[in-house]
Amino acid sequence: MRYFVTGKQMKQIDQDTIERIGIPSLVLVERAGLAVADAVEEIITSGHPDLSARDKNKKNVRILIACGTGNNGADGIVVGRILHGRGYEAVVFLGGNPEHETEEHRRQQKIAEALGVTMMRKTEDLSGNWDVIVDAVFGIGLAREITGEWKNILEQLSEIAKRDGAKVVATDTPSGIHSQTGHVMGTALRADLTVTFGYGKTGLFLYPGRNYAGKVRVADVGFSDVSLERVGWDCKSLEESDLADLPVRQSDGNKGTFGKVLVIAGSRGMSGAAYFSALSAYRTGAGLVKVLTVSENRAVIQTQLPEAVVSVYDPDQITAEEHSTDFLREACDWADVIVLGPGLGQEPYVEYLVEAVLEHAYVPMVLDADGLNTVASHPYLTRYFTENIILTPHMGEMARLCSCPISELREDPVQTVKAYSSRYGVTCVMKDASTLIADKDGTVWLNTSGCSAMAKGGSGDVLTGIIAGLLARGMDCDRASAFGVYLHGLAGESGSAKFGENGVLASNLADEIAKLA
Numbered sequence: 001m002r003y004f005v006t007g008k009q010m011k012q013i014d015q016d017t018i019e020r021i022g023i024p025s026l027v028l029v030e031r032a033g034l035a036v037a038d039a040v041e042e043i044i045t046s047g048h049p050d051l052s053a054r055d056k057n058k059k060n061v062r063i064l065i066a067c068g069t070g071n072n073g074a075d076g077i078v079v080g081r082i083l084h085g086r087g088y089e090a091v092v093f094l095g096g097n098p099e100h101e102t103e104e105h106r107r108q109q110k111i112a113e114a115l116g117v118t119m120m121r122k123t124e125d126l127s128g129n130w131d132v133i134v135d136a137v138f139g140i141g142l143a144r145e146i147t148g149e150w151k152n153i154l155e156q157l158s159e160i161a162k163r164d165g166a167k168v169v170a171t172d173t174p175s176g177i178h179s180q181t182g183h184v185m186g187t188a189l190r191a192d193l194t195v196t197f198g199y200g201k202t203g204l205f206l207y208p209g210r211n212y213a214g215k216v217r218v219a220d221v222g223f224s225d226v227s228l229e230r231v232g233w234d235c236k237s238l239e240e241s242d243l244a245d246l247p248v249r250q251s252d253g254n255k256g257t258f259g260k261v262l263v264i265a266g267s268r269g270m271s272g273a274a275y276f277s278a279l280s281a282y283r284t285g286a287g288l289v290k291v292l293t294v295s296e297n298r299a300v301i302q303t304q305l306p307e308a309v310v311s312v313y314d315p316d317q318i319t320a321e322e323h324s325t326d327f328l329r330e331a332c333d334w335a336d337v338i339v340l341g342p343g344l345g346q347e348p349y350v351e352y353l354v355e356a357v358l359e360h361a362y363v364p365m366v367l368d369a370d371g372l373n374t375v376a377s378h379p380y381l382t383r384y385f386t387e388n389i390i391l392t393p394h395m396g397e398m399a400r401l402c403s404c405p406i407s408e409l410r411e412d413p414v415q416t417v418k419a420y421s422s423r424y425g426v427t428c429v430m431k432d433a434s435t436l437i438a439d440k441d442g443t444v445w446l447n448t449s450g451c452s453a454m455a456k457g458g459s460g461d462v463l464t465g466i467i468a469g470l471l472a473r474g475m476d477c478d479r480a481s482a483f484g485v486y487l488h489g490l491a492g493e494s495g496s497a498k499f500g501e502n503g504v505l506a507s508n509l510a511d512e513i514a515k516l517a
Ligand SMILES: NC(=O)C1=CN([C@@H]2O[C@H](COP(=O)(O)OP(=O)(O)OC[C@H]3O[C@@H](n4cnc5c(N)ncnc54)[C@H](O)[C@@H]3O)[C@@H](O)[C@H]2O)[C@@H](O)CC1
Pocket: 014, 018, 025, 028, 029, 030, 032, 068, 069, 070, 071, 072, 073, 075, 100, 102, 137, 138, 139, 140, 141, 142, 143, 144, 145, 146, 147, 150, 171, 172, 173, 197, 221
């Protein structure tokens, strides 16, 4: 399990560490600089073949460290001093108004001066021929849009990096990326590697920040979880070691032990969504899967997935009259878990179908796709929401549910998903390239697995099935959602390794999940 913090929380952790725990700021800055210097040296000696060839003559390796006036800049001066000490041609650029420099910054300048580190202040000197650029302009202190001189400097650095093919290593955050939202604040410098201190910052894992951060390494520079607990965190993330917490399949279990999943999905001419959800629920370990769909889909689903029980209805017979949906009540009574929505379409009868299921289901339910669209266009249906419901909207569906544009949801996505979940008392999985999951208790999970191979029709139906499979195996709604999204992303990564990012199909994701869950 990993914890992500906002810049504001990180500042409080800094303060707690220095003032309550008593580790001097000087020590933290030194360790931060050392962690970045080590990362730069690793890139020089291993990651960059051109550089390692010249490694015997370190003086030929040219490193520019661009420093702002805050403590991010102070870290940068330490990086310059350490690399200078190790024999590299490290040049420190000090930008901005010297009057704004922090105490730490000035202290580091004095030390660097005493050791003969080259420091310069003229922007004209930036355009040397650099092998590595260390970005120590802005860290978590970035407080507003970048304009004027700093905008010019960052844009110049971007161009120089491109021109020279220089690797860019960001100190704590890529300058210009908001540490909480991942937004670009006017301009930002793209890094190959970001060495961030203590805890991951949420904005490094949300797009577009995730693209600018490159690889992210969290360096231990002396912060303690004691401070994290006192201050709090923004969101959590699962990692591979957490998979040990998946429910173990009982050796003496039978199909009843592993849960009965009812997939209410599909419409005339639309059977794929039901198939992907049902297949994925089975592949994740559900004991029995029943697909409830329109009569026209019976043959195709029985052929594609003979393991599933198929039950059908005639949509023309579903009306506002209560008895017309009696068959749904019976179907719900049979199930341990319900999936409602994939490929249901938006014909008028779907409203009555969704209302009947929401009203009569007393088991965990994943509400997806057209189930969500139906709720969005008939908001009275939210009155049936209970703590047993997981919603899995993509950003378009979330915008419909919240009646606001996607751009507004993205202003602060963590707060968006948290607010929706707490307003309705449901688990909410807001699907995106970085999916966020809000538990009913207010915990937000930020998913870090997955890749663009998953941006394809049918991926969402697979996720629905995976979450249903985990519910069937006994996980609660919150855990099944966080683990389901994480596993779904891992399936995307392993599918992508086999078929390439362009070639993965939804059915491949379902197959990959078999080995992971
Ligand atoms: N003791 C500490 O406080 C530690 C701080 N650390 C480093 O210090 C960083 C935070 O330092 P600071 O709080 O000094 O903040 P930063 O160094 O990130 O930046 C703040 C400075 O930039 C200016 N600024 C902010 N937004 C601007 C904009 N859009 N345009 C122009 N100027 C702008 C501020 O006025 C201030 O002078 C961390 O990211 C980390 O790198 C680490 O060394 C660990 C210990």
